[in-house]
Amino acid sequence: MACSETTGWPGLDIVELRQLLLSWYQKHHRDLPWRNQRNPYYIWVSEVMLQQTQVATVIPYFHRWLERFPTIDDLAQAELQPVLKAWEGLGYYARARNLHKAAKLIIKNYNGFFPNSLAEVLSLPGIGRTTAGGILSAAFNQPVSILDGNVKRVLSRLIALSVPPSQALPQLWALSDHILDPDNPRDFNQALMDLGATVCTRANPKCDQCPWQGYCQAYNKGIQSRLPMREESTPIPHKRIGVAVIYNHQEEILIDRRPTDKLLGGLWEFPGGKIEADETVSDCIKREILEELAIEIEVGEHIITVDHAYTHFRVSLFVHACRYLGGEPQPIGCEEIRWVKLDELDQFPFPKANIKIIEALKERHKKT
DNA sequence: GATGCGTGGAA
C-alpha cells in the first residue's frame, strides 16, 4: 500500500518517491570527504561541524580536526584549549566543548566504541535528533530519520506546507519518518540532504532537475520560490563596545579567558565592555577595566574599529591601545588572565572579531 | 517552548 489516505499525505506514492530520489542520488550525489568511509567517529565529527554550518566551510576544518585528533581516544585525552583552538573560527563553540565531553564519556561508558543505539547516541552531549539520525543512518545504515534545514525545505515544498516549518515540526518529522526508505536509510537520508543543498535550494530552486517535480505540490502550484514560509524575525540590537589592548612595561599584552558555557565560552579575548549612553569610549574602557580587572590604565590611541554580526545582535568594537599603570589584575568577570607577547597570541583560541584585532596589532607592530 | 549560541555565503 504505497499510497494511503490514512497517512495524512494523500497522493504521495512513497515507493515511487524513494526510487526516484535514490536513482537521482546515484547520478548526482556530492563527493564529500566523510562519505568515503563509515567510521562513526569521522561521521560524528562531520555531523556536529555541519550543524548550522555550510559544507564548504566545514571541509577544511574536518581534515585538520582528524589530523589533530585521529581517534576518539586522542580527543578524549586532549585538553580543552587545543580542542577549542582546532575549532577556532567555526563558531558555536559549545559544539567543540560537547564533542570533547562526549569523547570522554565514550571512553568511560562504551570502552571507546561509538554507541549504535538511538537512546545511547541521543544521550551524548551535543547530539540531538537530527544529528543522531545522521550518524546512525550514515555509519550503521539504521532507519532513523532526520529533519535538518534541507529536509525541512524539501518536505515543506513537497506538501506545500502553509505555515513556517517551526510551526509544523511534528508533521514534518512524521513525514520524514514516513518516506525514509527502510531498505536504504543511509543513501536515502544523504540523498534528501543533497537534493535540498543542490536542487531544492532556498533561492532559485532548479525544479527542472528535480526527481520529485511531478509530486511537488509547491511546484504544481507555482509557489516553490515562496516556500517554505518565512519564520518571524525580530530586529537585532546594535551594541558599542570599548576594548582595551593593555601593554605593561615589558610590552606584554593582557588577555582574559571568557567564562565557559556562555557566549564564546572558553575562548580568549581583549577585555572591555559596553559603552553606556553619554559615555566616551575612553571613559568606558577605563571604567570596564577597573570593574572587571581592578587595575588602573591610561587609554591611548585608537587602533581599529571592528564591526561584527552575531545571531542575535551586532557589535562595533572600538579598540584602543592602553598603558598599564597599577594594581594586581583580578579575574572578576572572567576565568583567567595572562600577560602574553604579541607572537604568543596565536597559541590561544580567539573569536573571529578578536582575530581582526590581532591582525591589526601585527600590522601596527611592523610600522613601529 | 522560547531563547541563546558564531560565522560566512548569497541575494
Next chain:
DNA sequence: TTTCCAAGCAT
C-alpha cells in the same frame, strides 16, 4: 548595506 539562514542543540 541589510537580511536571511545554513547538515541544530541545550536549557
